[in-house]
Amino acid sequence: MTTTWVEGAAGSLFDIDNLPYGVFSSSGEQPRVGVRIGDHVLDLAPVAEIGDPASELAAAWRTPSLNAFMAMGAESWRIARRWIIEVLGDEVHRERTQPHLLPLADLTLHLPVEVADYVDFYASEHHASNVGRIFRPDQEPLLPNWRHLPVGYHGRAGTVVASTTPVVRPQGQRKAPTEDSPTFGPSRRLDIEAELGFVVGTGSALGQPVPHDAFADHVFGVVGVNDWSARDIQAWEYVPLGPFLGKSFATSVSHWVTPLEAFDAAWTDLPGQDPTPLPYLGPDRARGLDVDVEVVLNGEVVSRPPYRTMYWSPAQMLAHTTVNGASLRTGDLYASGTISGPEPGQRGSFLELSWGGKEPFGTEVWEGGRTFLEDGDEVRLRYTAPGTGGGRIALGEVVGRVEPARG
Numbered sequence: 001m002t003t004t005w006v007e008g009a010a011g012s013l014f015d016i017d018n019l020p021y022g023v024f025s026s027s028g029e030q031p032r033v034g035v036r037i038g039d040h041v042l043d044l045a046p047v048a049e050i051g052d053p054a055s056e057l058a059a060a061w062r063t064p065s066l067n068a069f070m071a072m073g074a075e076s077w078r079i080a081r082r083w084i085i086e087v088l089g090d091e092v093h094r095e096r097t098q099p100h101l102l103p104l105a106d107l108t109l110h111l112p113v114e115v116a117d118y119v120d121f122y123a124s125e126h127h128a129s130n131v132g133r134i135f136r137p138d139q140e141p142l143l144p145n146w147r148h149l150p151v152g153y154h155g156r157a158g159t160v161v162a163s164t165t166p167v168v169r170p171q172g173q174r175k176a177p178t179e180d181s182p183t184f185g186p187s188r189r190l191d192i193e194a195e196l197g198f199v200v201g202t203g204s205a206l207g208q209p210v211p212h213d214a215f216a217d218h219v220f221g222v223v224g225v226n227d228w229s230a231r232d233i234q235a236w237e238y239v240p241l242g243p244f245l246g247k248s249f250a251t252s253v254s255h256w257v258t259p260l261e262a263f264d265a266a267w268t269d270l271p272g273q274d275p276t277p278l279p280y281l282g283p284d285r286a287r288g289l290d291v292d293v294e295v296v297l298n299g300e301v302v303s304r305p306p307y308r309t310m311y312w313s314p315a316q317m318l319a320h321t322t323v324n325g326a327s328l329r330t331g332d333l334y335a336s337g338t339i340s341g342p343e344p345g346q347r348g349s350f351l352e353l354s355w356g357g358k359e360p361f362g363t364e365v366w367e368g369g370r371t372f373l374e375d376g377d378e379v380r381l382r383y384t385a386p387g388t389g390g391g392r393i394a395l396g397e398v399v400g401r402v403e404p405a406r407g
């Protein structure tokens, strides 16, 4: 692969085969689009204007979100990436590019996408089975529809927040199974869900389904997602219409959107689907990404969920979202649902790690172990995948600290 002249970047998790996009600002300046290389961010617009003062890409990159760039479509994404690799890879561009290469430590990072619609799925068989066993111990863990369609719900786009945004403990109605009536107050079962999110760049027409094989024409890139969940609020409210206030108070995403092309070496067969899904969900073996996730609580790794163990693929989730004719918009975000592997140390939520709060985890680290989140806790989700250069790439981390409820 091409090597980069940017100091410290070659061989790192943000080498030239990664190049995630984000939105940054330095003191007093307007937020704008940059690309990360090593521990630096390249301010894209001024570099693009050196060669072409009327560059359409530069105009899109001067805006405070990725939406204008994403709306230009997949061919523009490919051209832009090839150009960035050329600029950061060939010494001939170094002198005029270096002034626009800014140390990450000096910058403020922002929410990278103006989120249009937000959908969250439930695509891990291990997660769905665990939750079924915890909440409905006397029944089949999976409901009858689960292996026929990717179950999902529409979430709240306006409360999707960037990594490092504090998460205020939500208040609401809670009713334990042992209580006769609900009480109001701060959630006592605040939880995380370690997920992967897919960002739609190119929209689609109302009434026209998007076929599963058009995935790469529409999906621009991938983000890390923490779908914060108040289990007590959720458990009381969710029948019969699904998650509402137990999920909508905050959903954190990474600052960096890793473009789909950076995952060319990461595609892998998912475990397999039985029964064979209906034809609109694809005639082929479902393919997913070999992304390793780490859930870190207060500096300690508590779980390592593997995305390659998911049941439903990103392309199937996209096809399902639009099969009724619902249209896509630039900035749509859909997330995988909690990623949980088959092993206990691969569970992507505290609900599962503590088996409904009954079996504290992390007892070797914390006195008495942990069940759900406490005020002051910091959760960090880390993600890596095979890169096209033979090493690994990192996605942006998703960090959040829990603040006490506000009354």
Ligand code: MN
Pocket: 120, 121, 193, 195, 227, 337, 338
């Ligand atoms: Mn979720």
